[in-house]
Amino acid sequence: MGADHTRPAPSTPPRVRRILVATVVPLFVITVVAALALWPRDVREQDRGGDVPRSHGTVTRVVSEPCPPTPEVPEGTPGMATGPCGTVTVSVEQGPDAGKRVQTPMPAGPGAPTVAVGDEIVLVKLTDPADPTASSYNIAEHQRGKPLLWLVALFAAAIVAFGRLRGLAALAGLAASFAILLAFVVPGISAGGSPLLIAITGSALIMFVVLYLTHGITAQTSVAVLGTLGSLVLTGVLGSLATAATHLTGFGSEEATTLSMYQRDVDLHGLLLAGIIIGSLGVLDDVTVTQAATVTELAHANPGLSRLQLYRAATRVGRAHIASTVNTIVLAYAGASLPLLLLLTVDSRSVSEILTSEFLAQEIVRSAVATLGLVAAVPLTTGLAALVTTAGRGPAGDTAPASGPAPTPRPPADRDSALEALSAPRHAGPSTPAPARWPDPERSTDTAW
Numbered sequence: 001m002g003a004d005h006t007r008p009a010p011s012t013p014p015r016v017r018r019i020l021v022a023t024v025v026p027l028f029v030i031t032v033v034a035a036l037a038l039w040p041r042d043v044r045e046q047d048r049g050g051d052v053p054r055s056h057g058t059v060t061r062v063v064s065e066p067c068p069p070t071p072e073v074p075e076g077t078p079g080m081a082t083g084p085c086g087t088v089t090v091s092v093e094q095g096p097d098a099g100k101r102v103q104t105p106m107p108a109g110p111g112a113p114t115v116a117v118g119d120e121i122v123l124v125k126l127t128d129p130a131d132p133t134a135s136s137y138n139i140a141e142h143q144r145g146k147p148l149l150w151l152v153a154l155f156a157a158a159i160v161a162f163g164r165l166r167g168l169a170a171l172a173g174l175a176a177s178f179a180i181l182l183a184f185v186v187p188g189i190s191a192g193g194s195p196l197l198i199a200i201t202g203s204a205l206i207m208f209v210v211l212y213l214t215h216g217i218t219a220q221t222s223v224a225v226l227g228t229l230g231s232l233v234l235t236g237v238l239g240s241l242a243t244a245a246t247h248l249t250g251f252g253s254e255e256a257t258t259l260s261m262y263q264r265d266v267d268l269h270g271l272l273l274a275g276i277i278i279g280s281l282g283v284l285d286d287v288t289v290t291q292a293a294t295v296t297e298l299a300h301a302n303p304g305l306s307r308l309q310l311y312r313a314a315t316r317v318g319r320a321h322i323a324s325t326v327n328t329i330v331l332a333y334a335g336a337s338l339p340l341l342l343l344l345t346v347d348s349r350s351v352s353e354i355l356t357s358e359f360l361a362q363e364i365v366r367s368a369v370a371t372l373g374l375v376a377a378v379p380l381t382t383g384l385a386a387l388v389t390t391a392g393r394g395p396a397g398d399t400a401p402a403s404g405p406a407p408t409p410r411p412p413a414d415r416d417s418a419l420e421a422l423s424a425p426r427h428a429g430p431s432t433p434a435p436a437r438w439p440d441p442e443r444s445t446d447t448a449w
Contacts, residue, residue, distance in 0.1 A: 227381030
């Protein structure tokens with residue numbers, strides 16, 4: 001996550017390093033202590049007694065047949081799914097029937113997989129409740145393990161080939177992010193913990209691990225960490241205020257409603273806030289790392305820039321970054337909620353009623369809160385980076401004198417010689433190398449220089 005900035009940053013004064021250590025280390029300790037306090041200890045085992053047995057198989061034969069006529073239904077009643085019809089022969093590869101060939105009905109209905117000979121599929125074994133000895137197989141879905149494995153391998157190879165050691169560090173950070181999400185955030189919320197506290201703690205833990213692992217332990221990374229952490233807290237506060245003002249309950253999606261049926265004690269309102277915070281983290285660290293690196297590069301390119309000049313120049317870069325990132329956030333949420341947006345064309349209600357309904361209002365709140373946190377990250381991180389980068393300078397903004405011999409000053413006659421050459425009279429002839437005389441010899445040449 002984040003941008004790649006490989007040029008080593010200029011050395012930071014020892015006093016500034018001590019201040020950063022005294023600020024970042026306690027925050028890291030607080031994050032670790034909070035994670036230990038919130039760590040799920042009594043994770044409930046899910047009752048898997050009702051799970052349908054699954055096994056892998058390979059399609060060996062497909063026979064299509066005409067579908068039987070459907071009974072007539074009253075007008076306006078949703079019709080039954082029709083076609084395709086037929087049987088599929090599958091060679092079972094797992095379970096008690098491994099090595100056998102079984103026949104299953106051809107998958108039909110909305111979302112049913114389309115199978116062909118040679119496809120690797122997943123079978124479910126259904127048992128008749130009236131006669132436990134009678135069972136049948138049905139095709140549930142395709143096996144996706146191998147394609148996903150090749151895609152992940154291509155993804156990792158591309159990152160390592162382009163980023164090299166930095167790419168390996170980025171992959172390690174990505175693995176750490178998933179480990180924290182799967183080992184701490186998801187089990188903690190599932191165990192009944194506060195989703196908001198767990199999301200903030202988990203996001204802070206991911207931020208510390210990923211940023212320092214990917215970008216190194218430097219003052220520049222510490223500034224990005226502080227900017228990201230401050231923006232995360234602000235995003236959580238804004239999210240709480242926005243969801244309370246709009247009276248969102250968290251039941252705005254089918255997934256949340258289904259989850260409430262299986263786990264009644266999950267705080268869906270807090271889960272909505274947790275999703276906003278975790279979703280904002282990936283964009284926030286990109287912006288904060290970029291802003292910290294921008295200030296460092298500007299100071300390296302022109303050491304004479306004052307603190308205010310550095311802030312203004314880096315903020316201009318941040319405005320351009322925000323302008324494109326805001327569009328990224330909105331499109332990301334819109335793409336994830338595309339089926340909801342399609343309801344605008346089929347719902348009989350007015351557009352204003354649809355936009356203010358729970359399922360679309362929560363997407364608007366997600367986008368708005370994430371954008372506000374992102375906008376706040378630019379001045380916060382840029383200001384911190386300007387303070388750290390210019391620390392140790394004199395009152396005029398000059399850097400402290402370095403040890404060693406002073407550089408030889410440039411001869412002051414260079415400018416006068418150049419002006420004299422430019423003002424020299426022009427000789428006739430096609431190959432005269434001297435330039436023409438200025439139209440006005442008294443005119444200042446500061447603009448041209």
